[in-house]
Amino acid sequence: MYDRTGHRRRFSGPLVLLLVWGGAACASDRFARDPATLVAAIAGDPGQLNPAITTNGGVHTAAGLLYDGLLALDDSLRPSPALAVRWDVEDGGARYRFHLRRGVQWHDGAPFSSADVVFTFEQMLLRYHARTRASMASSLVSVSAVDDSTVLFTFRRPYAPLLQQLDVSEAPILPAHLYAGRDPLRNPVNVAPVGTGPFRFVSYTPHSEIRYAVNDRYFRGPSALKAVVLRIIPDEDTQVAALEAGEVDWLFTVPGPARRRLARDSRVRLVRSALSAGGSNCITTLGFNLERPWFRDLRVRKAIAHAVNRPQFVERVLFGEGRAADAPISSGIAFAHASDIAVPAYDTVEAARLLEAAGWRRTGAGPRIARGVAGVVDGTPFTIGFKAMPSQIAYGDLLRAQLHGVGIDLRPEPLEQAVFAASVFTARDFDTAIGAYCNGTDPEIGVRRMYVTSSIAPVPFSNMAGYRSAEMDSLFDRAGASIALPERRRLYHDIQALAVRDQPYVWLVETSNLRAYSTRCHGFSVSSHFAATAACTK
Amino acid sequence: MTARFVAGRLLQVVPTVLAIVIIGFLLTRLAPGDPVLALAGEHGDAAYYAFMRERFGLDQSLPRQLAIYLRQVASGDLGFSYVYGRDTMHVILERVPATILLTGTALLSSLLVAIPLGAIAAARPHGARDVGISTLALGLYSTPAFWVGQLAILGLSLKLGIFPVQGMTSAGGDSTGVLRAWDVARHLALPALVLASQEIAVLVRVTRSSLLDELPRDHIRTARAKGLGEARTLVRHALPRAMLPIVTIVGARIGHLIAGASIVEIIFGWPGMGRLLLASLQSRDTPILLGIFLVVSLTVVLVNLLSDLAYAALDPRIRVR
Numbered sequence: 001m002y003d004r005t006g007h008r009r010r011f012s013g014p015l016v017l018l019l020v021w022g023g024a025a026c027a028s029d030r031f032a033r034d035p036a037t038l039v040a041a042i043a044g045d046p047g048q049l050n051p052a053i054t055t056n057g058g059v060h061t062a063a064g065l066l067y068d069g070l071l072a073l074d075d076s077l078r079p080s081p082a083l084a085v086r087w088d089v090e091d092g093g094a095r096y097r098f099h100l101r102r103g104v105q106w107h108d109g110a111p112f113s114s115a116d117v118v119f120t121f122e123q124m125l126l127r128y129h130a131r132t133r134a135s136m137a138s139s140l141v142s143v144s145a146v147d148d149s150t151v152l153f154t155f156r157r158p159y160a161p162l163l164q165q166l167d168v169s170e171a172p173i174l175p176a177h178l179y180a181g182r183d184p185l186r187n188p189v190n191v192a193p194v195g196t197g198p199f200r201f202v203s204y205t206p207h208s209e210i211r212y213a214v215n216d217r218y219f220r221g222p223s224a225l226k227a228v229v230l231r232i233i234p235d236e237d238t239q240v241a242a243l244e245a246g247e248v249d250w251l252f253t254v255p256g257p258a259r260r261r262l263a264r265d266s267r268v269r270l271v272r273s274a275l276s277a278g279g280s281n282c283i284t285t286l287g288f289n290l291e292r293p294w295f296r297d298l299r300v301r302k303a304i305a306h307a308v309n310r311p312q313f314v315e316r317v318l319f320g321e322g323r324a325a326d327a328p329i330s331s332g333i334a335f336a337h338a339s340d341i342a343v344p345a346y347d348t349v350e351a352a353r354l355l356e357a358a359g360w361r362r363t364g365a366g367p368r369i370a371r372g373v374a375g376v377v378d379g380t381p382f383t384i385g386f387k388a389m390p391s392q393i394a395y396g397d398l399l400r401a402q403l404h405g406v407g408i409d410l411r412p413e414p415l416e417q418a419v420f421a422a423s424v425f426t427a428r429d430f431d432t433a434i435g436a437y438c439n440g441t442d443p444e445i446g447v448r449r450m451y452v453t454s455s456i457a458p459v460p461f462s463n464m465a466g467y468r469s470a471e472m473d474s475l476f477d478r479a480g481a482s483i484a485l486p487e488r489r490r491l492y493h494d495i496q497a498l499a500v501r502d503q504p505y506v507w508l509v510e511t512s513n514l515r516a517y518s519t520r521c522h523g524f525s526v527s528s529h530f531a532a533t534a535a536c537t538k
Numbered sequence: 539m540t541a542r543f544v545a546g547r548l549l550q551v552v553p554t555v556l557a558i559v560i561i562g563f564l565l566t567r568l569a570p571g572d573p574v575l576a577l578a579g580e581h582g583d584a585a586y587y588a589f590m591r592e593r594f595g596l597d598q599s600l601p602r603q604l605a606i607y608l609r610q611v612a613s614g615d616l617g618f619s620y621v622y623g624r625d626t627m628h629v630i631l632e633r634v635p636a637t638i639l640l641t642g643t644a645l646l647s648s649l650l651v652a653i654p655l656g657a658i659a660a661a662r663p664h665g666a667r668d669v670g671i672s673t674l675a676l677g678l679y680s681t682p683a684f685w686v687g688q689l690a691i692l693g694l695s696l697k698l699g700i701f702p703v704q705g706m707t708s709a710g711g712d713s714t715g716v717l718r719a720w721d722v723a724r725h726l727a728l729p730a731l732v733l734a735s736q737e738i739a740v741l742v743r744v745t746r747s748s749l750l751d752e753l754p755r756d757h758i759r760t761a762r763a764k765g766l767g768e769a770r771t772l773v774r775h776a777l778p779r780a781m782l783p784i785v786t787i788v789g790a791r792i793g794h795l796i797a798g799a800s801i802v803e804i805i806f807g808w809p810g811m812g813r814l815l816l817a818s819l820q821s822r823d824t825p826i827l828l829g830i831f832l833v834v835s836l837t838v839v840l841v842n843l844l845s846d847l848a849y850a851a852l853d854p855r856i857r858v859r
Contacts, residue, residue, distance in 0.1 A: 039709040045817065047622040056621075127589075134583040185593070185623050206622075206632060207809035208706055229710040233807040234817075241691050242703045242807075418571025418822050426572070457584055460575055 036226040038521060038536050040250035041239040045207045045232050048190040051172045052120055053128035057279075060169050061252060062230055064528030065212055066107075066195035067172035070098055070117065070151075071163060073527065077280070077332070077441045079163040083112070083173055083196065084151075093158030093483035100149040104219050106175045107200040114145035119176035124184050132171060135161070135445060158481045160488065161444040168197070169528045198223050198532040207232055224523070224535035240516075243268060249518040249536060256319035262516050272321075273513045273526035279438025279446060281332030283325050284313075284395065286506040287433050287464035293375025294382070295431075301503040303354035305344035307406045308399070313509045317394045321514055325507035328499040329447055329492060330439040332510070335485055336447075336492040341500055343507065351406045355382075360407070368407035383409040384431040387424055390414045395434050395508065426458035428466065435461055436511065443492055444480045451499060452476050465504035472498055540847070547843050554839060555832065559611060562831040563604055566824045573620055573822035594620055607828070616832070617825035621818070626825040630811065630833055636706060637810035639722075640802070641795045643730040645788070648737035653784070655738070656745025657772055663750060671742060679739035683798055687732045687805035694728060701728040704807035729806040733798055737791065744787050748780040781852050789845030793838050 046062040072082040084098040104112040121143040125132040141154040153162065165171060173196070178189045193201050198220070199212035210230040216222045231248055233239045236255040240262065242248045254262060254270065262268045286308070288295040295301060310324035323331070331337045344350075352362070360368040360382050368382040386396045396412030403410045410432070415423055424433045440446035449455045451472050455463040472495065479491035499505070517524060521536040574590045591597045595606065610617055616626035659671040678686075695703045702708070707721050752758060753776055761771045800812025811830060818826040 034710070037710045045813075047619070048624075130583075130586050133586050186618075190623055205809070206629070207636075207813055208807075209709060211710065227710060231705060231709050231807070232809070233704050234804045234813060235807070237688060238691065238704050238805055238807060241696055245696055245699075245703045247703055247705075247709060416571070416820065418573075418575060418820070421575045422570050422572050426575070458575075459583060459587070 034226060035520075035536055036224070037229060038225050038227070038250060038531050038534060039229045039231055039248045040252070040531065041233045041242060041248045042230050042252065043232075043234055043236070043239070046210075047206075049193045049201070049204065049210070050124075050174065050184065050187075050190040051169070052124035052174050053184050053190075055130045060528065062210055063172070063193065063195075064168055064197075065199040065228060065531060066193055066197045066201060067168050067174070068196045069166050069168040069171050069173065070100075071166040072529075073164070073167045073441060076334075077164070079166070082168070083117075084166075087163070089483065091158075093160060093481075094155045096153040096162055097146070098151045098153075100151065101219055102149055104196055105217055106177075106196055107194045107215060108175075108178075110175065110177050112173075112175075112196055113148045114151045115148075116176045117151045117173055118143050118145050119180060120174045121171070123179065124174060125171055128184065129171075131445070132165065135165065158483055160480055160483050161442040164441040164445065167528070198529055199228055202227070218532075220532070223532050225531060228531050243516060243518065246518070249521050250524070250530070251516040252513075254514040254516045256317075256321070259319050259321060259514060267519055268516055269519055271515045271517070271524065271526065273515055279440055281330035281440060281446070282436045282438040282511050283328075283330055284392070284508045284511055285325075285435055285437050285450075285464075286395075286399070286508060287435065288504060289428065289430050289432065289464075290466045290504060291428065292384075292431055294370075294373060294384075296375070297358045297373070298503060299354040299358040300360070301506075302344055303351040303358070303406065304403065304408070305503055305506045306347045306351035306354065307403055307408070308506055308508065309346045309402055310508055312402070313395065313398060316398055318509060318511060322509045322511045325510050328496045328505070328507055329443055330510055333439055333441065333443060335489050336443050338493045338496040341493075341496050343500055344503075348406055355406060355408075362407045366407075367409040381409065382407060383411060386410050386412045387415055387420060387430045387433040388412060389417050389420045392434050392436070421460040424464060425460050425462060433464060434508075435464060437461060443495075447495075448476050448480065450505070451495070467502065467504035469498065469502065472502075540850075544843070544847075547846070551836070551839050555835060556608075558831055558835045559608065559828065560604070562828050563607060563824075566822070566827050567600060567603070571822050573824060594618075611832070616829040619818075619823055619826050621821050621823045622826070626829040629826060630814065630829045633809065633811040633814050634833070636808060637796070637799055637803075637812060639726065640729055640733060640808055640810055641792075641799050643726060644733035644737060644799075645795060647730060648734040648741055649788070651734070652738045652741030653745050653777075656742045657749060657777065659742065659746045660749035660753065661768065661772060668746075672746070675739045675742040677739075678735045679743070681735075683732055683736060683801050684805060686735055687729070687802060690728055690732055691805070701725075706807075706809055725806075725808075729802045729808050732805075733795070733802045736798060737795065740787065740791065741784065744784055745780065748783045749776055752776040752780045778852060782849060785845045785848045785852065789842045792841045793834065796834055796837070 042058065042061055044058040046056070046059040049059065049063040049066065051060045051063045051067065068082045070082060070084040071079045074080050083101055083104065085101050086099050088097040090097060100114055100117070106112055126137050126140070127133065139155045139157065139159050141156055144152050144154070146152050175194050178194055179187055191204055198215055198218045200215045202211040202213050204210045209232060212228045214223050214226055231242070233242060236253065237258070239248070239251050240255065240258045243251055244265065259270070263270060288301055290296060314320060314322050314324055326343060327338045327341050329336045329338065331339065355368060356362070359371050359373040361371045362368050366381065370376040370378055370380040370382070372378065386399065388396050393412055393414040396410070400410040400412055424430045437450055438446050449462050451463060451467055451469070453463070453468045453473050456466050456468070475491055475495045475498065479488050479495065482488050482491065515524070515526065521534055523534045524530050525533055573594070574587050574596060588597070595603060598606070607617065616630070618624070619626050619629050622629045655671050659668040662668060691703055694700050702725050706725050707718070711721060713721050749772070758771060758776055761775045766774070796812065799810060800816055802808065803810045803812040804816065811833070814826065815830045818830070
């Protein structure tokens with residue numbers, strides 16, 4: 001166990017053996033917690049609590065309450081002041097000047113200044129935070145401190161998504177005075193962290209719990225809660241049981257089969273969020289490997305898109321929690337989502353017609369047979385593989401049933417995450433695969449990587465299809481370099497029209513995340529600072 | 539003689555452990571899945587992956603990585619965890635006490651329950667008690683721990699409120715001393731019971747059949763002829779000799795028990811080594827995986843040595859050489 005000094009405390013155990021079978025039912029009241037303590041369940045042990053050196057969702061969920069970003073994102077994902085109180089966009093979006101809040105203190109009492117922002121970006125975010133590094137490093141010229149309370153970001157060309165990338169989950173600011181001159185990956189401060197956030201670190205017991213106490217000097221005012229305990233419970237069903245038993249007050253996710261039960265429970269409330277540990281505004285997407293000869297024919301891709309019944313995925317796989325995707329960009333990015341674009345509608349007759357036209361003939365009840373399909377030997381049955389991570393294999397089962405109806409034999413193959421990434425994105429050894437593409441708060445963050453030629457790389461959840469289009473590349477370059485919203489809206493509309501025309505993917509469903517909390521608490525937010533405004537009573 | 543035997547057996551441990559380390563290293567490296575992809579997730583670029591590979595020494599050739607690793611292990615250093623950013627030994631050792639507590643309690647309670655039950659069953663073979671106990675053992679043996687665990691949570695925790703649902707201590711609790719031990723005991727009871735259930739099933743069956751082998755023997759007949767009561771004959775004369783197969787089985791099932799603990803630890807949120815193993819497997823945190831292989835294999839080797847020594851203590855005719 002780690003306390004605030006980063007030192008281990010000894011496990012006190014041998015007495016326990018004698019007491020185990022001694023009537024465990026008694027005396028449970030002795031262990032009742034303070035009503036002003038919130039207990040939240042998290043699924044994985046974060047290992048360490050420095051979110052600036054990793055994109056691991058577990059670390060960001062566990063450490064979010066400790067830190068602040070320059071900006072915050074409200075529930076509609078619009079930027080608002082946090083460590084920066086205001087900002088100026090200069091030179092057509094190639095320079096951003098942030099004016100920092102004065103008088104902010106780190107949890108250890110040291111003053112916060114522009115030097116912390118520069119240090120965090122230069123030594124941590126731009127080196128170790130994969131998302132910030134990949135999206136920003138090539139465009140950024142410098143991050144510099146103009147004075148103690150002003151920071152200037154200078155880019156090579158206008159850079160539109162910056163304001164969406166500065167909240168605590170994307171760019172938390174860490175204390176330079178505790179990290180300077182030391183290896184950030186091995187710094188003991190990572191397990192006894194110091195931030196500016198609404199809660200300060202108390203202790204971390206690996207694989208058990210993390211404790212935070214309220215930061216009385218927080219610049220927005222102290223939280224009504226005295227403490228937050230993040231309890232590490234890996235099994236989702238056990239998390240639900242712990243909520244029902246009153247052992248925890250907040251769940252970040254609710255497993256599908258438990259949703260209906262919790263919705264009926266008067267002691268529990270449910271709240272929806274577009275945010276998840278893996279990102280926000282996620283669309284579960286079927287990707288075609290365009291290097292396979294049968295998927296080079298647009299008619300085949302269109303036929304599969306027509307054969308897919310999206311509402312069934314919402315109903316049977318998501319247990320009603322989500323919506324059928326109606327455009328390539330998530331409806332959560334309101335300015336970019338093109339709801340007027342017609343993605344192929346469910347129409348098995350049209351699907352069959354397209355497959356026949358493409359040379360896939362139906363001869364009986366089995367799969368279709370190739371007759372004159374370019375690159376495919378005549379008589380080859382239309383059998384295709386489908387790779388998925390275990391958490392998404394249910395999509396494969398339903399898709400198999402739907403495609404069977406139009407004479408395509410789909411073979412789902414579950415692969416654990418590390419193997420899935422290596423098989424699909426590194427070896428490109430797949431016919432079709434499914435992934436949850438989180439679009440983020442701006443298309444530049446989570447959409448661009450699916451379509452541009454430069455993203456065909458051995459990187460998980462990059463351009464899975466291997467889609468190449470000079471027109472698409474150019475549209476994305478123009479959209480990323482423009483800060484005028486009407487122009488960006490028009491460009492993303494064109495991007496989506498082109499994506500639907502070329503159909504490298506089938507956009508199945510937009511997933512949403514359900515949080516659950518005990519009715520003894522209220523006032524939660526769905527941001528990384530979920531507990532900052534919460535209060536709990538007995 | 540015993541000291542020489544122990545020293546000899548401990549020397550045999552060296553090549554065993556070396557083989558385990560090399561095979562474990564090759565298995566984790568040759569299995570599909572890249573630790574850097576698992577670590578960096580979906581948002582890196584090629585330069586970032588190359589940077590991280592170099593940072594963790596994964597850009598070196600496989601034989602060179604193996605040589606570096608063996609040199610580290612020989613000097614008592616198990617390397618640096620990719621995920622936890624700390625020394626592997628440190629990360630594993632802080633999980634060991636919880637696993638020892640869980641598996642130790644489960645093993646002890648299974649012995650305390652299974653041996654009497656097995657003896658009762660053997661006392662009157664095919665009688666009502668024997669049929670009842672054997673059926674119970676068969677039922678427990680064929681029921682997977684994850685299902686028993688979920689049922690136990692639903693019944694004993696949620697419905698009856700007897701035990702806490704998860705964890706090793708109450709969330710946010712600050713108890714110390716005896717109160718803390720009591721708190722841990724409340725949390726330990728249910729996972730230990732679930733883990734013990736499979737062991738009880740095995741040990742009941744072994745105890746019963748081992749006793750049934752002993753009961754027709756001459757020394758038992760002599761004991762009965764002397765006028766000893768049935769219970770005393772069973773406990774004093776049959777059971778000590780019947781313990782030999784039980785000791786063998788206990789030694790052989792240590793690996794099983796640790797594997798079962800992984801599942802139980804996940805279901806009950808128990809902060810032990812099994813959970814660390816699964817998490818490290820998913821994230822391809824090779825140093826931790828290899829460290830756990832090493833700790834578990836050493837434990838199994840040492841427990842088997844202890845069970846060999848226990849043979850001699852239980853049966854004077856057996857001498858260790």
